[in-house]
Amino acid sequence: MENTKLYDVCIVGAGMIGSAAARHATLESPGVQVCLIGPKEPKDIQSRKHGIFGSYYDEGRITRSLDPNPIWAELGRRSIQRYRDLEKRTGVKFYSEVGHMAVSRPDDPYMQSARQNVHSMKVNADELDAQQLVKVFPYLTFNSSEVGILQKKGAGHVSPRGQVLAQQIAARQQGDRKSVV
Numbered sequence: 001m002e003n004t005k006l007y008d009v010c011i012v013g014a015g016m017i018g019s020a021a022a023r024h025a026t027l028e029s030p031g032v033q034v035c036l037i038g039p040k041e042p043k044d045i046q047s048r049k050h051g052i053f054g055s056y057y058d059e060g061r062i063t064r065s066l067d068p069n070p071i072w073a074e075l076g077r078r079s080i081q082r083y084r085d086l087e088k089r090t091g092v093k094f095y096s097e098v099g100h101m102a103v104s105r106p107d108d109p110y111m112q113s114a115r116q117n118v119h120s121m122k123v124n125a126d127e128l129d130a131q132q133l134v135k136v137f138p139y140l141t142f143n144s145s146e147v148g149i150l151q152k153k154g155a156g157h158v159s160p161r162g163q164v165l166a167q168q169i170a171a172r173q174q175g176d177r178k179s180v181v
Contacts, residue, residue, distance in 0.1 A: 007035040014038025019167035026175035064100040064155035068113030090169040094162030099154035
């Protein structure tokens with residue numbers, strides 16, 4: 001057992017959630033030895049030889065605090081508030097603040113809940129009626145009965161690959177650098 005290495009924490013799954021868990025483990029316990037277990041992204045992902053391999057091998061996930069579920073809305077807001085610091089500390093840019101818009105009928109349950117959360121959480125968002133939608137987005141086609149909620153700031157998209165890389169770099173920076181992360 002000479003080659004045996006002991007870790008304080010082992011996390012199975014090296015994707016978006018596992019990498020974030022590794023970073024948070026090292027935040028809570030600086031110097032902790034973390035073993036992050038998970039395969040690397042296959043080089044030839046297009047061939048599908050590997051079947052379903054991972055859920056983060058794409059380049060776009062919407063991130064916003066405009067959500068009909070208040071818990072997801074708050075979690076989204078908290079995550080977005082941390083993105084720039086993580087990018088700065090790791091040198092990995094993964095967040096693009098380009099805004100988010102939801103469009104539907106005013107009586108749609110999704111829109112009603114989203115609108116309620118916008119007000120209760122004080123999300124900086126504009127409510128647009130059908131005429132305003134056409135004026136602001138003349139290149140899009142809307143139904144005359146639709147309304148929109150536009151969140152210009154604090155919303156956009158993340159690169160999952162970049163975010164995973166940033167989380168893993170931060171875990172290495174904060175934890176025992178000999179850890180397998």
